[in-house]
Amino acid sequence: xxxxxxxxxxxxxxxxxxxxxxxxxxxxxxxxxxxxxxxxxxxxxxxxxxxxxxxxxxxxxxxxxxxxxxxxxxxxxxxxxxxxxxxxxxxxxxxxxxxxxxxxxxxxxxxxxxxxxxxxxxxxxxxxxxxxxxxxxxxxxxxxxxxxxxxxxxxxxxxxxxxxxxxxxxxxxxxxxxxxxxxxxxxxxxxxxxxxxxxxxxxxxxxxxxxxxxxxxxxxxxxxxxxxxxxxx
Amino acid sequence: xxxxxxxxxxxxxxxxxxxxxxxxxxxxxxxxxxxxxxxxxxxxxxxxxxxxxxxxxxxxxxxxxxxxxxxxxxxxxxxxxxxxxxxxxxxxxxxxxxxxxxxxxxxxxxxxxxxxxxxxxxxxxxxxxxxxxxxxxxxxxxxxxxxxxxxxxxxxxxxxxxxxxxxxxxxxxxxxxxxxxxxxxxxxxxxxxxxxxxxxxxxxxxxxxxxxxxxxxxxxxxxxxxxxxxxxxxxxxxxxxxxxxxxxxxxxxxxxxxxxxxxxxxxxxxxxxxxxxxxxxxxxxxxxxxxxxxxxxxxxxxxxxxxxxxxxxxxxxxxxxxxxxxxxxxxxxxxxxxxxxxxxxxxxxxxxxxxxxxxxxxxxxxxxxxxxxxxxxxxxxxxxxxxxxxxxxxxxxxxxxxxxxxxxxxxxxxxxxxxxxxxxxxxxxxxxxxxxxxxxxxxxxxxxxxxxxxxxxxxxxxxxxxxxxxxxxxxxxxxxxxxxxxxxxxxxxxxxxxxxxxxxxxxxxxxxxxxxxxxxxxxxxxxxxxxxxxxxxxxxxxxxxxxxxxxxxxxxxxxxxxxxxxxxxxxxxxxxxxxxxxxxxxxxxxx
Numbered sequence: 001x002x003x004x005x006x007x008x009x010x011x012x013x014x015x016x017x018x019x020x021x022x023x024x025x026x027x028x029x030x031x032x033x034x035x036x037x038x039x040x041x042x043x044x045x046x047x048x049x050x051x052x053x054x055x056x057x058x059x060x061x062x063x064x065x066x067x068x069x070x071x072x073x074x075x076x077x078x079x080x081x082x083x084x085x086x087x088x089x090x091x092x093x094x095x096x097x098x099x100x101x102x103x104x105x106x107x108x109x110x111x112x113x114x115x116x117x118x119x120x121x122x123x124x125x126x127x128x129x130x131x132x133x134x135x136x137x138x139x140x141x142x143x144x145x146x147x148x149x150x151x152x153x154x155x156x157x158x159x160x161x162x163x164x165x166x167x168x169x170x171x172x173x174x175x176x177x178x179x180x181x182x183x184x185x186x187x188x189x190x191x192x193x194x195x196x197x198x199x200x201x202x203x204x205x206x207x208x209x210x211x212x213x214x215x216x217x218x219x220x221x222x223x224x225x226x227x228x229x230x231x232x233x
Numbered sequence: 234x235x236x237x238x239x240x241x242x243x244x245x246x247x248x249x250x251x252x253x254x255x256x257x258x259x260x261x262x263x264x265x266x267x268x269x270x271x272x273x274x275x276x277x278x279x280x281x282x283x284x285x286x287x288x289x290x291x292x293x294x295x296x297x298x299x300x301x302x303x304x305x306x307x308x309x310x311x312x313x314x315x316x317x318x319x320x321x322x323x324x325x326x327x328x329x330x331x332x333x334x335x336x337x338x339x340x341x342x343x344x345x346x347x348x349x350x351x352x353x354x355x356x357x358x359x360x361x362x363x364x365x366x367x368x369x370x371x372x373x374x375x376x377x378x379x380x381x382x383x384x385x386x387x388x389x390x391x392x393x394x395x396x397x398x399x400x401x402x403x404x405x406x407x408x409x410x411x412x413x414x415x416x417x418x419x420x421x422x423x424x425x426x427x428x429x430x431x432x433x434x435x436x437x438x439x440x441x442x443x444x445x446x447x448x449x450x451x452x453x454x455x456x457x458x459x460x461x462x463x464x465x466x467x468x469x470x471x472x473x474x475x476x477x478x479x480x481x482x483x484x485x486x487x488x489x490x491x492x493x494x495x496x497x498x499x500x501x502x503x504x505x506x507x508x509x510x511x512x513x514x515x516x517x518x519x520x521x522x523x524x525x526x527x528x529x530x531x532x533x534x535x536x537x538x539x540x541x542x543x544x545x546x547x548x549x550x551x552x553x554x555x556x557x558x559x560x561x562x563x564x565x566x567x568x569x570x571x572x573x574x575x576x577x578x579x580x581x582x583x584x585x586x587x588x589x590x591x592x593x594x595x596x597x598x599x600x601x602x603x604x605x606x607x608x609x610x611x612x613x614x615x616x617x618x619x620x621x622x623x624x625x626x627x628x629x630x631x632x633x634x635x636x637x638x639x640x641x642x643x644x645x646x647x648x649x650x651x652x653x654x655x656x657x658x659x660x661x662x663x664x665x666x667x668x669x670x671x672x673x674x675x676x677x678x679x680x681x682x683x684x685x686x687x688x689x690x691x692x693x694x695x696x697x698x699x700x701x702x703x704x705x706x707x708x709x710x711x712x713x714x715x716x717x718x719x720x721x722x723x724x725x726x727x728x729x730x731x732x733x734x735x736x737x738x739x740x741x742x743x744x745x746x747x748x749x750x751x752x753x754x755x756x757x758x759x760x761x762x763x764x765x766x767x768x769x770x771x772x773x774x775x776x777x778x779x780x781x782x783x784x785x786x787x788x789x790x791x792x793x794x795x796x797x798x799x800x801x802x803x804x805x806x807x808x809x810x811x812x813x814x815x816x817x818x819x820x821x822x823x824x
Contacts, residue, residue, distance in 0.1 A: 047820065056734060056816045077738075084736025095731040095819050099653040104646045109735050111646070151735075163820055 001068070002029035003191055004053075004159065009062035009072075011048055011214075022048040024214045026062070030207060035185040035225070036193045037201050040211035046195045047163070049211065053193065054089055054161050055082040067158055084112055088152030090162040090181075094144040096136040102147045103132040109151045122154040123147070126180060142173035146180065153184055160184065162194045178204065178228045200233035242524070243541040252810075253517060253723075254549050256716040257510060261553030262560060263712060264506040265597055267705040268499045269557065269590040270564025271698065275492030276589060277565055277582060278572070279446040282484060285579040286444050289350045289399040292322065292435035293444070294458060295473040296466070303430035308466050312434060315461075322348040322435040325428045328411045329385065334375075334418045335409050338385060339433070343424040348437045349399055351422065355379060356394030359424040366394040368420035371404040371577070375418050383421060396422065402577050403480035446485050447475060484576050487694050491568060493776045494682075494698060498675070502709070503597060505671040509713055510546065510601050512664040515608035516720050518542060525612060526620025539609040546605045547598075554594045561590055564701055571697030632656040651748040655756075662753075665717055669757025670764055672710030673796050677765035678772060679703035680788040685779030695778065710796060715803040718750050722810055729811060730819035739812045746811060747804050754800040758793040765792070 011023035022045050030036055040046050051057035052064065058079075059072050071082055083089075096105045103119055110116035123132055126146040136144050145165060152160055162181060166174030178194070182204065185192035194201065202208040203226040210218035247254060285291070296312070298304045303325070312321055324341035343358055351358070354369055356379040365383065370376035377383070381392045398420070401407065406416035438444075443451050455474045462472050475481050518525065518539070528538040562585075569581050612620070632653055635641045644652065656662060683699035686692045722729070725746055732742045766781070773779040 047817075051817065054734070080733075080736055080738050082736075083734060084738075087736070089734050091731070091734075091820060093821075095727065095734075097650060097728055097731070099657065100646070100650050104649065107646050108650075108732075112736060112741070155735075 001065075003032045003067060004030040005063075005065045007063045007065075009052065009064060010060045011045075011052060011057070012060045022214050023052070023059075026214075026216055028207075028209060028216060028219055030191055030193070032191055033185055033189040034191050034206045035182050035204070036191070036207045036209065037205035038193060038195045038209045038211060039197065039199055039202055040217070042197060044211045045214040046197075046211050048214075050161055050163055050193075050195050053159070054087050055079045085114075085155075086158040088155050088157035088160040090145070090148050090152050090160065090165045092164040092167040094136070094141075094148040094168075096144055096147055096151075098136055101133050101135055102128055102139065102143075102150075105136070105147055106151045106154050110154045113155045115156055117154045117156050119150075119154055122150045126150045140173075141169050142176060145169060145173075145177050149177070149180060149184075153188070153190070158191070160190055160192045162192065164196055165194060166196070166198075175228050175231075182228060198233060200231055201228075203231050204228045239537065239541060243544055246521075246541050246545055250517065250545070252719050253513060253716070254545065256712055256719065257513060257546060257549040258553040258556075260506055260509055260709065260712045260716070261550050261597065261601070262557045263705055263708045264502045265554050265557035265590075265593055266560030266564060267701070267709075268495070268502050268561075268597075269593040270561035271491060271495035271568065271701065272499065272593065273561065273565040273586065273589045274495070274568045274698075275488040276586065277569055278484060278488035278491075278578060280584075280586075281569075281579045281582050282481065282488075283444060283446060284582065285399060287441045289352065290348050290437050290441070291399045291475070292349050293438045293455065293475060294436040294462075295400075296434045296436065296462060297326075297471040297473070298432045298434075298469060299471065300432070300469050303432035304434065304470075308470075309431065309434075311465055312436065312462075316436050317439065320348070320437050320439060322346070322437075323428065323431045324433045324435070325430055326433040328409055328417065330412065331384075335412055335415055336383075336385070337407075337409075337417045337420045338423060339420070340423045340425050340428055342426050342428075343422075344426065348435050351396040351398055354395045354397055356392075358396075359393050359422075362425065363388070363390055364393045364424065365390040366396045366422045367392055368401060368422075369395050369397050373404070373406040373416060373418070374420065377419070385421065385423070390421075390423070397577070398422075400478060401480060402484065402579075403478075404575055404577055405479075444475075446488075447482070452476065480576050484572065484578055487572055487576075490695065490776050490778060491698055494702075494772075497772060497775060498678075498702065499593070501671065501675060502705075503600065505668055505675070505709060505713065506597065507600055507604050508664060508668050508671070509716060511604045511608055512661070512668070513716060513720060514542060514546060514605050515611065516661070516724065518608055518612045520724060522612060522620045526617050529613065529617045529620060535613040539613055542609055543602065543605055546601060550598045550601050554598055557594070558590055568694075568697055568701060572694040575693055647745070647748070651745075651752060654749050655752050665753045666757045666760060668713045668717070669710075669754055669796065670761035672706065672713050672799075673758045673761025673792060674765040674768050675706035676703065676710060676795055677762065677788070677792040678769055679706050680792060681765075681769045681781075681784045682772070682779060684784045684788055685773075688783050689779075692778070707795065707799070711799045711802060714750075714754065714796075714799050715806065717753070718746075718800075718803045718807050719810070721750060722746055722807060726814055727819055729814050730816050733814065733816045734819050739808075743804070743808055743811045750800055750804065751797070754797060755793075758796045761796075762789070762793065 007027050009023055009026040010021065013020045013022055026049065038046055038049060048057065052059055055071060062072070064071050066086060074082060097108060100108060102123060106119035106123055110119050120132065123129060126149055128143060128146055128150065131139060131143060139147065165181065166177050169177060181192050181194060184190055206222055206225055208220040208222065209216060322341060324339055326337065326339045329336045329338060351366065359365055367377045368374055377392050379392055379394065383390050383392065409415045409417050443454060445451060455476065459472045462470065525538050566581055569578065572578060634652060679699055679702040682702065683696060686695035686699050729742055729746065732745060769781060773781065
């Protein structure tokens with residue numbers, strides 16, 4: 001049995017115009033240590049898929065099993081608990097608390113987890129050991145994203161979900177962040193899922209999920225992923 | 234095109250900021266309702282008394298002869314010449330004691346009674362010689378019914394009517410002239426064309442306009458007449474004027490006290506209201522600065538880029554102000570009738586006077602519009618590029634507490650974040666603290682006034698204004714705190730959504746926001762208390778009523794508790810707003 005398994009996941013949104021199907025029969029399986037890229041055009045359903053995986057939204061039908069536990073049909077409290085313990089989330093715009101230092105931002109996440117990692121060590125692992133006391137405004141974009149990543153991995157989650165993590169970064173910094181995420185998946189044996197509209201990133205992933213019109217258009221397993229440094233776009 | 238896009242933006246602003254709109258509306262409603270309502274009491278009472286004085290042709294002077302045989306013919310002739318025969322009411326008055334009751338008896342000719350016209354409350358004026366009318370029942374005067382028979386000086390009289398003498402608007406005890414330390418239990422008016430002796434004369438001035446609520450000019454005239462009468466009639470007369478009439482004097486001094494109180498509180502209500510509107514609008518403008526920046530960049534003139542906010546405030550103010558008329562009318566009526574418990578004022582004047590309300594409404598709405606223009610100007614004076622970029626938090630700024638690591642390090646990081654949020658945004662901090670301190674002062678003043686009113690005799694009517702003040706201050710404080718909490722939540726929307734994604738529970742998320750509100754409330758209340766103390770000293774001195782020592786100790790304790798309770802209510806009311814925040818808003822770009 002795979003670590004993460006989606007079976008016929010559907011998500012409908014009701015609006016005045018009628019029912020809109022954002023996800024339609026989505027099924028795939030992923031494993032620990034996988035570096036996964038979800039690609040697709042805007043409005044394809046990437047964000048919905050991420051929301052459902054991250055426990056930020058519920059499904060209409062189908063099943064999602066993470067580490068032998070189904071996460072569909074959870075109530076609001078259980079979903080909060082799931083996000084708290086099992087999910088690490090990296091945002092496109094970092095979403096750091098402006099009034100907390102880098103260290104405090106990581107503590108913000110570890111404080112509510114039982115088997116969290118040491119915040120200081122985690123920041124050191126993303127090479128920010130010398131910027132612990134800096135406020136977000138005193139950090140560059142790339143540094144802020146690394147704090148955000150440290151905040152996500154310090155929770156010691158089961159999966160790391162990244163929403164366009166390089167979307168607000170320049171080319172070189174973006175690559176460094178992707179390298180960091182890739183290394184986390186391999187060194188810590190974590191399932192890392194990156195959502196992006198950048199098709200080029202598919203070459204670096206172990207598994208690539210193509211989403212279009214709410215459906216899985218293609219699911220590719222890369223036997224030989226390319227190092228990010230060799231990918232150009 | 235400009236019109237259309239702007240109208241759309243206005244509509245969206247309205248929809249999105251409906252809570253803010255309603256709070257501004259409500260604050261204006263409470264503020265104008267209180268100010269116009271309380272302010273109108275003095276003019277209303279004065280108007281009613283002046284009117285009553287004229288319609289009932291109330292006597293300005295009452296001259297009593299202490300001679301056993303009453304006034305002599307020459308004395309009456311002197312008065313007739315001086316004031317005119319038609320302006321003089323001659324009567325005989327005496328007090329009769331049977332068992333424990335003292336009855337005061339007035340005898341005069343009812344056939345051409347045009348001075349101190351008795352107001353007939355029930356029944357009819359007497360026609361026959363064996364008929365009398367009696368004064369209405371009050372807290373001290375006992376009641377007779379129409380048809381009752383009364384024994385006076387061996388004769389039997391039938392009561393034909395219940396009346397109100399315009400000189401007796403006091404409901405409290407009327408003390409006896411003849412029996413010291415006793416009060417009378419009934420007043421009877423007997424119709425007669427032949428007075429045994431004349432010992433009581435009432436004089437009504439030709440020109441009734443000089444009275445003008447016991448004006449200074451009137452007092453001077455009264456004193457001149459008093460002197461002249463004393464000189465001419467000798468020492469055997471007592472001259473009384475309306476200044477010795479407890480009912481009229483107390484009613485007017487109550488009116489003036491309410492007037493003074495309202496004047497002082499008007500200043501406070503206006504200040505708190507303006508501060509709240511200014512901080513609400515400047516924080517709203519700041520929140521939506523990128524939208525304004527975008528319009529400016531597109532080539533919108535400065536005014537066009539922000540005019541929707543002016544309309545927003547304008548509509549809220551006008552709506553609140555219009556609704557406030559009903560509230561103010563109710564407050565005026567309430568305070569008018571509250572005074573009637575002790576003094577029986579004439580009926581509430583039915584004329585609706587807009588002048589005071591309009592002055593308050595205009596002043597407040599104009600200041601609000603100017604205030605909003607000011608906050609708009611403060612925004613658009615920035616270059617578009619500044620508007621478009623997010624307001625950066627001051628880099629690496631530390632709160633003063635961080636200078637003392639041994640204190641700072643004791644706080645958990647949750648509190649560190651809260652304390653930084655509280656102290657780092659200086660203008661926001663001060664505006665919040667001042668408006669909460671202002672509310673605290675108002676509540677404390679209301680309680681202090683109430684305590685004093687409860688302890689003093691014959692000050693019940695002040696109880697009413699204290700309660701009105703407490704209620705309105707409470708509403709204002711609640712609105713101030715609710716508004717601040719609401720603004721805080723909407724400004725921190727993104728942080729809240731992030732915390733939710735991180736797996737913070739509802740209570741933890743709300744705690745993150747609410748800690749800040751509670752700390753601000755606490756600081757505001759703590760600062761408000763000494764200011765309130767000083768304000769009360771000033772207030773008691775100004776209205777010449779009450780003292781600090783008469784304030785119950787629990788009122789000092791209750792005030793901050795009330796303020797914190799209001800914060801509690803606001804946080805409960807806004808809890809849903811927090812937990813309903815869409816987590817997806819954390820994914821979107823900073824706007």
